[in-house]
Amino acid sequence: MIRPSASLVGSFRQHYPQVLAAAQVFTESGIAVRSPPISRITNHGDEFVRFVSDPPLSSDHAIQAMTLEKIFTSDFVYVVNPDGYIGPTTAYELGRIHERGLAVFYAEPPKDFPIHVPEGTIVSARDLAAAVGGGSMHPKPIRRPRVAALPTADIVILTIRSQRLHVLLIKRGTDPFYGRLALPGGFVRPGESLEDTAMRELKEETGLDGSGIRPQQLRTYSDPQRDPRGRIVTTAFLAIAPNLPEVTGATDAYRADWVEVEESLWRDGGRLAFDHGVILQHGLERARQLLEHTTVGLDFCGKVFTISELRQVYETVWGVQINPQNFQRKIRNTTGFVVKTKEKRTSRPGAPAELFRRGTARILYPPMMRPRQRSRAESEDERTFAL
Known part of the structure; x- marks a missing residue:
């Protein structure tokens, strides 16, 4: 038997006093507020709000991940949006929340969030707290349904x-x-x-x-x-x-x-x-993305390889042809991607090909972006793309 729980989202930079007021209403009704922390904001001017209670050495990304985890484990989400304002960060969170199928209620009809808001989900914090918590300091506990999988x-x-x-x-x-x-x-x-x-x-x-x-x-x-x-x-x-x-x-x-x-x-x-x-x-899409931003393309190669063999990996996974000269120049100019060995391969006609091995880099900077998708109107003959 556990108490119902809620998470509050909104523009903390602009409306944090209203968020705190709503959190107090839920708390007084016996509803546990999982997020945000009842704490002081330390960086009002930054994109991601941080609180005194946040681990000081954690990155913004880590704080955001912990916040979303708290939200995802709540029984419902309440959006504090005076005058209907949502904001970009809150919109991102709401997108993730709707993906999870959580119940979402709004203080006011949203004006800058392109989503259908079901009837009955626009409600004040006090009315919602009364409905969920029974309007009492000691609401009747609820039993959260369990799914066996x-x-x-x-x-x-x-x-x-x-x-x-x-x-x-x-x-x-x-x-x-x-x-x-x-x-x-x-x-x-x-x-x-x-x-x-x-x-x-x-x-x-x-x-x-x-x-x-x-x-x-x-x-x-x-x-x-x-x-x-x-x-x-x-x-x-x-x-x-x-x-x-x-x-x-x-x-x-x-x-x-x-x-x-x-x-x-x-x-x-x-x-x-x-x-x-x-x-x-x-x-397949993840593999294609990894080829853009990491050295995972080398996982398709052996311990030593030629630039041409690495290019064939990219062409095969991406499903496009790549300009050989541009590709070779980009590979050689990307720090830590490949390391030139003293060996050459002479098994093919023509000049011996230089052999390379994996470098120390794991992340590609700048990334090796995929050629853009070609429209159907473009000529079928134009199949050779440059990086």
């Missing part, structure tokens, strides 16, 4: 084979979705982390040894209808590695194989089981 982990593994981007898929040998293609993955066992589950299922379902693979969390998928077996929440991981070997099927997968990544895998439900088409699409 089983956790699973899935993994998107991308590699380049024959200059084509491939993803590792299994063909399901059990219901549901018998015979359909799916990402490797399965249920979390007692004592396992999500990462351990993903790598264990990878080994069991494909025979692939994941000891040299470095997975990173992609996102969590929790649509109540995503799995016909019940409420199953999965966390997907993304991994990138070069020249991965052939694979075999095992356990509940009677076959595993490398499949070329193409839009048919996720279009209109696609060929993949569950919501794995959506997960694969997100994984």
